[in-house]
Amino acid sequence: MTINSLAILGAGGHGKVIADAALFGGCRELVFFDDAWPAKQDNGNWPVVGDWSALLERHRDYEGVIVAIGANDVRMAKQIALREAGVPLATVIHPLAAVSPFAALGAGSVAFAGAVVNPDARTGDGVIINSGAVVEHDCRLGDWVHISPRACLGGNVTVEEGAWVGIGAVVKQGVTVGRGAIVGAGAAVVSDVPPGATVMGVPAR
Ligand SMILES: CC(C)(COP(=O)(O)OP(=O)(O)OC[C@H]1O[C@@H](n2cnc3c(N)ncnc32)[C@H](O)[C@@H]1OP(=O)(O)O)[C@@H](O)C(=O)NCCC(=O)NCCS
Structure with a gap:
């Protein structure tokens, strides 16, 4: 719109x-x-x-x-x-973002150029899906989450309120990134991240 x-x-x-x-x-x-x-x-x-x-x-x-x-x-x-x-x-969606009509972005959220948001993904309010980020099917993103450029969330990932996933990080399907947690740039997250934790590296620790 x-x-x-x-x-x-x-x-x-x-x-x-x-x-x-x-x-x-x-x-x-x-x-x-x-x-x-x-x-x-x-x-x-x-x-x-x-x-x-x-x-x-x-x-x-x-x-x-x-x-x-x-x-x-x-x-x-x-x-x-x-x-x-x-x-x-x-809510602002760049025309070159591929946001599924079966996904839902909350009020005040953005999806920039090259972002992909697949069916049944849902976000809270004020979420940033930055340039080229991928939010796969059935993901759940809480309010005020930031998915940085080129980060990739596999299917059924949960990112809780206020968490930040850094540039180019990947998060394995089904994993939960806890409330307010930070995932460093380039990290590979293969298991749940506790609320408030900062993790980095491959695999992320
Ligand atoms: C993870 C992060 C939050 C850590 O920030 P910080 O606490 O200020 O950390 P520092 O820069 O002081 O670095 C501390 C150590 O961690 C290492 N480190 C920092 N970020 C790292 C990362 N993403 N992956 C691996 N190691 C990292 C540093 O090399 C340093 O190691 P050393 O102690 O052996 O020298 C930050 O580096 C990061 O990746 N932020 C995401 C940035 C981003 O995605 N921006 C998007 C803007 S749209």
């Missing part, structure tokens, strides 16, 4: 990729809000037009609002604050 106008909270690199995905999908008006405004007036190709309070005042001017903050805990806090303020959150 095309979002015609989008307000993005967080004028950084992740926001640029969300902007690009939205534009590719036909969005015509794109602005950023960031607490660095008014010192920060643009985010590369796009204007920064206000701060957090301005977004709360003006969100109805835009068809969609999305939080573009890579840190899972900060994204969670901002998204909860927007929800409590009654601001509906947009």
Whole structure:
């Protein structure tokens, strides 16, 4: 579904990729809000037009609002604050992401170019499925999870709330990555990761 106008909270690199995905999908008006405004007036190709309070005042001017903050805990806090303020959150899917019609992404989630999300995969809110990441069939991703570029989750993987799977990591089918855990870049996860743990390497420890 095309979002015609989008307000993005967080004028950084992740926001640029969300902007690009939205534009590719036909969005015509794109602005950023960031607490660095008014010192920060643009985010590369796009204007920064206000701060957090301005977004709360003006969100109805835009068809969609999305939080573009890579840190899972900060994204969670901002998204909860927007929800409590009654601001509906947009979901942005790049047209070159292959998201199955039988998969479901939660509010405020993104899937970037080259991502694959296969049937019966489900995510919570505010989830990042980054460029080229693969989320196989029947995966379950909690709120505020980040699957980094080129990471690959086999079928029936569970990634609990706030966990982060690093660039190019692979997670064997059926494994659970616990709440708030971190999987290092390039890791091969072959057994469950306890909540809050950081694992890395091949096999991941
Ligand atoms: C795993 C990770 C979180 C560890 O970060 P950290 O705690 O700051 O670790 P450090 O950089 O201090 O490194 C500590 C040790 O772990 C090693 N290490 C770090 N990351 C590693 C990884 N992904 N795989 C294997 N070893 C790793 C370092 O070489 C270092 O080893 P040494 O003590 O023998 O010198 C981080 O390196 C990582 O992989 N983050 C994911 C990045 C990513 O995917 N970004 C996506 C952005 S979209």
